[in-house]
Amino acid sequence: MTDDDYPSPWDRYEEGYAGLPTAEVPWDEKNGPQPEAGSVAWRLSAHSWDGGRIAEHLDWFFEHVDTAKVTAIVIGEWENCYTESSAPIVRRLADEAGRLPQLRSLFFGAIDSEEAEISWIQQSDITPLLEAYPKLERLEVRGGSGLRLSPVRHESLKVLRFETGGLPGEVVRGVAASDLPALEHLELWLGVPEYGGDSGVSDVGPILRGERLPVLRHLGLQDSEIQDDLAAAVATAPIVARLETLSLSMGVLTDAGAEALLSGQPLTHLRALDLHHHYLSEAMMRRVTEALPGVRVDVSEQEEAEVDEDDGETWRYVAVDE
Template identity: 60%
Template sequence: MVRSGLSRFGTLPPEGFPCLADVDEEDGEPLPRAQAWSLWLNEYYDDGEEPFADYFARFLAEVDTTVVRELVFQMWGSPHASSEQAVRMLAEAADRLPALRVIALGDIPSDECEISWIEQSDVTPLLEAFPKLEVLEVRGGSGLRLRPVRHGSLRVLRFESGGLPARAVQAVGACELPALEHLELWLGVSRYGGDTAVEDLEGVLSGEGLPALRHLGLQDSEIQDEVAAAVASAPVVARLESLALSMGTLSDAGAEALLNGQPLTHLKRLDLNHNFLSDGMAARVRKALPGVAVELFEREGPGDERRYVAVGE
């Protein structure tokens, strides 16, 4: 699977804030008064001329940050450096960004850094510093941490990862997110830190802290059959409009568990793309859910000797 841009819920085309290597001192053109910006600083491209702290300080000084609604962090100096400094500096600048509603952290394409090489950090300060934040999207699971919090405005939470730490999954389930409508977790594989077990999903699947949830994605997992079996009896499913168990190693056993579980006929969409279902099972799923848009693309088939997830390294 080819990764696309991280920010799936941004609504505005972002302006790129230039690093020093791209600044034309003779140009003199003022920066646009844009509502969306992307930040990209690669020390290898910029020859280390400007540390990220200086780059971000220049962004705050040169941009009208009072109108910034969406902010995409593509790179914070090095693809192998922790996002901790970027998270801390953004949180500390919260009073300068009163309109900020969307944060995408780690929008690094695979040709610059593989997803499992991206070094993340504790992203809780972003939720604490921006109580009106509506969308938080994060790419990369290495070093990713989250503490249980209550956030009254967040509508979308997405973690893209080739290996999502269990502690982060547990923390999501322990959060109180009364406005959250879309939750997407790429669980990944153990080789890249994806140590989530079904038991770690208990808080999410109970739905206790997620009363407004309408879409749940538990994806890209090497234990997709076990996840599907847990989802089959999960209380949260009854309130969903769409469910994604895609990108992982789903086989006939997992699909059978879904069919034998609670009714899914209330769903508008069931995403099972990238799966290892037999022709017969694929047909059974479609027949059992005639009013549901069932997606079964990228079907690898049950004969593959090794089942694999769509996004690992």
């Protein structure tokens, strides 16, 4: 991944994933000869409305594809994914790990809002995937409901991303307690408490210290209502000195958070600072940009707080919640 990527929670990865074109399971011969197993990212999904079942598509995949050559898989929707857990799919993939020795990239939950809003997607414990695939280099998960992760040591993982409207604190702590010596890109969409995003700044403390992330180059702590507090923590975080790109985007960052960020350690070594979707004033936007002349600073998507006419309460919204 590059820092130019702005992953969308609505992307179903029907055209491509991990640098490969996508092939849908089961393959339709009307589209021509079935592609060579390692030349595509295989996408498996089952629609509730047409009676499809993801287990049957997994059966077809393992029966008709030379899975020993497969390097990338996209798991899309499964039947009733807004009520039914992803656990059976996780278990099947973990059990079949011996038949997927070359798997390097996995996106789990490429589901758009027409099938299930991001916070409705019923995930499960994904720890078995990391345990079963020690050579996996890229794991991305969409949906936080029911999501769990226990601390692991994984020697190969380079990219770990969670797209959620509410990332459980248990998962954040699981990431923070994991030993990930090869991880280069970590992205956490923390979300809001209403949808399970119950982590605090202390939960990301081990991540910010960076002791278990020796080669991390991109850190994203995003989509949060505590974006100002996160910015203040990042301002003194040891890991920042070795980052190339930093994202505090998609949340409710205000001038207070940006002031804390500018008052902390130097950020001029960064290649890019992503703050898109924010609540900064025009003056602060200029300050941040001018303070980092050699850094590509993204302060697009300036939002305006809403004020309740009855009680004067101010409302600010993250980019992705429900």
